[in-house]
Amino acid sequence: MLGNALIAFAGFVALCLAMEKHFSDLLGRKPRPGQLRLLRVVGWLLLMLSLALSVHLRGWAHGLVEWTAVTMAGVTLWVFGLPYQPRLLLGLAAASGVLGPLLAVFAV
Amino acid sequence: MKEGFRQAMAWLHTWTGLIFGWLLFAIFLTGTLSYFKEEITHWSQPEVRSHALDPVNSLGVAQRYLQDNAGHSGTWFIRMPNAREAALSVGYRDPNGGPRGFVSKTLDTQTGQPVEARDSRGGEFFYRFHFQLQMPHPFGRWLSTFCAFIMLLGLVTGIITHKKIFKEFFTFRPGKGQRSWLDGHNAIGVLVLPFHLMISYSSLVLFMYMVMPAGIMASYGNDTDKYFNDLFGRNDAPKAAQVATPLVALPSLYAKVQALQPGARIGNIQVQNPGDSNARVTFTQSAADHVAYRRSANWTFDGASGALLSQGKPESGAMMTAFSFAGLHMGNFAGPWLRWLYFFFGVAGTAVIGTGLVMWLGKRQLKHAKSEHMPGELRLVEVLNIASMSGLLLAVAGFFWANRLMPMGVEGRSDWEVNAFFIAWGLSLVHAVLRSGRRAWGEQLALGALAFTLLPLLNGLTTDRGLNHSLPEGDWAMAGFDLTALGTGLFLAWLASKMLRSPKPVAKRAARAAKKPSTETAEAS
Numbered sequence: 001m002l003g004n005a006l007i008a009f010a011g012f013v014a015l016c017l018a019m020e021k022h023f024s025d026l027l028g029r030k031p032r033p034g035q036l037r038l039l040r041v042v043g044w045l046l047l048m049l050s051l052a053l054s055v056h057l058r059g060w061a062h063g064l065v066e067w068t069a070v071t072m073a074g075v076t077l078w079v080f081g082l083p084y085q086p087r088l089l090l091g092l093a094a095a096s097g098v099l100g101p102l103l104a105v106f107a108v
Numbered sequence: 109m110k111e112g113f114r115q116a117m118a119w120l121h122t123w124t125g126l127i128f129g130w131l132l133f134a135i136f137l138t139g140t141l142s143y144f145k146e147e148i149t150h151w152s153q154p155e156v157r158s159h160a161l162d163p164v165n166s167l168g169v170a171q172r173y174l175q176d177n178a179g180h181s182g183t184w185f186i187r188m189p190n191a192r193e194a195a196l197s198v199g200y201r202d203p204n205g206g207p208r209g210f211v212s213k214t215l216d217t218q219t220g221q222p223v224e225a226r227d228s229r230g231g232e233f234f235y236r237f238h239f240q241l242q243m244p245h246p247f248g249r250w251l252s253t254f255c256a257f258i259m260l261l262g263l264v265t266g267i268i269t270h271k272k273i274f275k276e277f278f279t280f281r282p283g284k285g286q287r288s289w290l291d292g293h294n295a296i297g298v299l300v301l302p303f304h305l306m307i308s309y310s311s312l313v314l315f316m317y318m319v320m321p322a323g324i325m326a327s328y329g330n331d332t333d334k335y336f337n338d339l340f341g342r343n344d345a346p347k348a349a350q351v352a353t354p355l356v357a358l359p360s361l362y363a364k365v366q367a368l369q370p371g372a373r374i375g376n377i378q379v380q381n382p383g384d385s386n387a388r389v390t391f392t393q394s395a396a397d398h399v400a401y402r403r404s405a406n407w408t409f410d411g412a413s414g415a416l417l418s419q420g421k422p423e424s425g426a427m428m429t430a431f432s433f434a435g436l437h438m439g440n441f442a443g444p445w446l447r448w449l450y451f452f453f454g455v456a457g458t459a460v461i462g463t464g465l466v467m468w469l470g471k472r473q474l475k476h477a478k479s480e481h482m483p484g485e486l487r488l489v490e491v492l493n494i495a496s497m498s499g500l501l502l503a504v505a506g507f508f509w510a511n512r513l514m515p516m517g518v519e520g521r522s523d524w525e526v527n528a529f530f531i532a533w534g535l536s537l538v539h540a541v542l543r544s545g546r547r548a549w550g551e552q553l554a555l556g557a558l559a560f561t562l563l564p565l566l567n568g569l570t571t572d573r574g575l576n577h578s579l580p581e582g583d584w585a586m587a588g589f590d591l592t593a594l595g596t597g598l599f600l601a602w603l604a605s606k607m608l609r610s611p612k613p614v615a616k617r618a619a620r621a622a623k624k625p626s627t628e629t630a631e632a633s
Binding site: 001016019022061062065066068069070072073075076078079080082083084 | 277278279280281282292295296299300302303398399400432436441445446449450452453456
């Protein structure tokens with residue numbers, strides 16, 4: 001489930017960065033054309049992927065509940081941690097994007 | 109007029125939130141504690157030791173004890189130990205013994221003897237309080253259900269009032285006074301919204317039989333038991349035939365259940381007319397086995413012959429929907445990490461209510477920042493805010509301190525623990541009346557910090573279950589309680605230091621109000 005949690009976390013971070021205000025605040029530059037749209041697509045895809053994996057691994061009942069729980073936990077951590085530790089959280093998000101799928105593949 | 113609807117909703121949100129916020133805060137906090145009901149009970153009764161789970165042995169132990177001690181009783185109840193609950197609980201109706209004609213004992217699964225545990229309600233107290241509010245039946249349930257309705261109303265009106273729900277989805281700006289409180293209130297409400305909606309709606313589903321009984325009464329009159337029997341596929345046990353017949357061995361029935369439903373964990377067993385030819389034994393599956401709280405997952409056997417008489421009917425779609433909401437609310441199915449998330453979401457729900465109450469007052473205090481005295485109604489809200497939030501934390505701490513300090517043999521010991529809870533709460537109200545707002549907050553939070561931080565030490569001194577024992581032995585429920593108390597204490601200490609250190613609110617607010625808007629924006633950028 002940790003793998004799914006990390007994928008969902010990366011997904012929400014991508015959706016957050018897909019907003020122009022957050023993109024320029026966090027990355028310190030203006031987004032190039034098309035970048036925001038790409039981030040939005042990637043974010044939704046990651047969220048859907050983690051949901052599909054969760055249901056696949058744990059069945060509909062547990063899968064849906066656990067996915068909702070880890071998603072809410074991840075995004076809450078992001079929003080309330082961001083003003084204090086933006087670099088750490090960005091790093092964590094980048095690591096999640098890589099580590100999440102790896103964990104999900106090998107933990108099956 | 110364009111904003112008319114939204115303004116009306118904002119008004120409703122503000123005022124229902126204020127009136128019911130204090131009670132809702134208590135309901136949410138004690139409800140959140142209930143996710144660790146069994147663990148709290150384990151801490152509250154350190155005499156009950158956990159052993160490796162062995163259902164067959166436990167059933168044999170329970171049956172032997174009840175046959176020796178409750179042969180005259182018409183009904184036995186057995187609650188099996190499980191991963192979270194060390195106790196093997198047995199109970200029986202006995203018109204001559206126990207309070208309200210009911211005797212309950214906790215057995216040690218290895219010795220088969222009752223455990224002489226301290227008399228404490230443990231986690232059960234917080235669990236019961238969160239929907240009965242220590243009021244006589246049925247008023248507490250009605251009031252808490254109404255509060256759940258108000259919470260749901262608060263969520264819906266809050267969503268309507270919140271103009272930038274998506275635009276500010278990821279926004280939290282700390283260190284900006286009222287702005288930060290609103291950000292925090294919104295973010296924690298929106299980000300954990302699925303939990304908030306689920307928990308308040310499911311509370312209504314849980315009590316729907318009480319809140320909307322018309323449909324049942326129209327078909328069944330006052331015989332509502334028959335409705336539930338029909339619904340869950342149960343039959344009333346026949347009257348005792350007065351023909352003595354030995355009860356079949358319960359472990360053999362357990363084996364039959366395992367054959368019907370491999371791997372099923374058993375929660376409760378009820379035996380009616382034990383030792384009679386009309387004996388009935390009902391096994392109910394543990395709620396931890398499904399996400400949905402399936403009350404119909406049960407098997408009834410003839411206690412004389414051991415034949416399977418009936419098993420729970422398959423659920424209809426409507427029933428499964430209701431059971432799913434009930435199961436999601438209670439979270440019996442949750443393993444350790446999901447249980448912790450449930451706990452934190454519960455804390456989040458509590459925080460939404462708390463931040464709302466603080467904001468209501470903060471906004472109105474601003475208008476009186478320059479005058480010496482706060483109007484009476486604002487002072488009233490301030491006192492109630494303090495007593496209902498930091499005071500409640502002191503009450504919870506009081507309960508646990510009483511649990512460790514009250515002598516073992518005192519008559520009505522468990523009632524005195526509950527009294528300690530309410531006495532601490534009452535004293536905090538008195539304290540809040542006597543002290544000025546910020547001082548009262550700071551002092552109560554500091555006392556709470558002290559009380560929670562020292563709990564692990566108190567546990568270590570008064571029992572042999574302190575962290576130095578529980579950690580090496582891997583008793584995670586015990587150690588987890590102590591460490592959570594420690595964490596809570598440190599968090600409260602941080603809050604208290606913020607409250608006690610900063611300047612008086614009046615001076616601070618006045619200073620901020622006096623600031624030019626230009627400096628405000630310069631700070632923000």
